[in-house]
Amino acid sequence: MIHNEVLDCIRSRRSTRHFQEQQIKEEELEILLEAAIWAPSGGNSQSWLFTAVQNPQALAKINELLKAGFQHWIPDDDYPGKLGAKALAQKEDCHFFHHAPTLIIASNRPNYENAMADCALALENLFLAANSLGLGSCYINQLHWLRNDPGLRDYLLELGIPREHTICSSAVVGYIAKESGVPPRKEGTRRIIK
Ligand SMILES: Cc1cc2nc3c(=O)[nH]c(=O)nc-3n(C[C@H](O)[C@H](O)[C@H](O)COP(=O)(O)O)c2cc1C
Known part of the structure; x- marks a missing residue:
């Protein structure tokens, strides 16, 4: 196995689900x-918008809107x-953001076929950058699932995310409180045709 900084960073990135309270710098x-924003994008569109939410009341509000949604x-x-x-959302202590202090919402312009792909590539860049800084991160899907929920959209509009934007994905980031285990990679998912 070859080691260099990039490959080691790719291999050692994990989804963190236990964060410290302290905000990142x-x-x-x-x-x-x-x-x-250094990720590739279809046709160099760069039509994404990354909205970082660090306000504790705003994070709690989004979590409550998701639970209701x-x-x-x-x-x-x-x-x-x-x-x-959905079952988790019914629990009092449900926190889709794993109590991380920072949530980054990736949205994109509507009716753009590469919206999800562009945002996913950008978030992987962000995850690897986080890992390189010793920060934990995790992909959070619930905002995408509930992207058309009117209450959530009203609130995201208040936070400056244009109403017409589609919510592609989101990520949480923070200092790691507990390291995650390493899920083994499945066999048989690679083929080379010569
Ligand atoms: C499209 C996508 C959606 C995901 N959604 C969530 C999520 O909502 N909450 C969460 O805790 N992890 C989520 N994850 C993280 C995966 O569970 C995680 O990547 C997987 O278990 C492998 O673990 P690893 O990232 O540590 O290698 C998501 C990952 C992807 C790629």
Whole structure:
């Protein structure tokens, strides 16, 4: 196995789900957002918008809106991942952001076919940058699932995310309180045709 800084950073990145309360430094947030915007984008569109939310009341409000939204919008015959989240949303102590101090919401212009791909690539850049700084991070999907929830959209508009934008994905970041285990990689997912 070859080791260099980039490959080691890719391999050692983990999804963190236990964060310290302490906020990350401003210069760390700047580095993460800068890493995101260096990602490739379809046709060099760069039409994404990354909104970092660090206000504790705003984070709590978004979490509450998600919890409520799950009960309204996710049908009982949806797929298991969503039903698991719906059940979780009914619990008092449910916190979709794992109590991380920073949430970064990736949105993009509407009716743009590469919206999700561009934002996903940008977030992976951000995750790797976070790992390189010793920060924990995790992809958070619930905002995408509930992207059309009117209450959530009203609030995101208040935070400056244009109403017409589609919410592609989000990420949480913070100092790691507990390291995550390493999920083994599945066999048989690579092929080379010569
Ligand atoms: C599209 C996508 C959605 C995900 N959604 C969530 C999520 O909502 N909450 C969460 O805690 N982790 C989420 N994850 C993280 C995965 O659970 C995690 O990447 C996977 O278990 C492998 O672990 P690793 O990232 O440490 O290698 C998501 C990852 C991806 C790529």
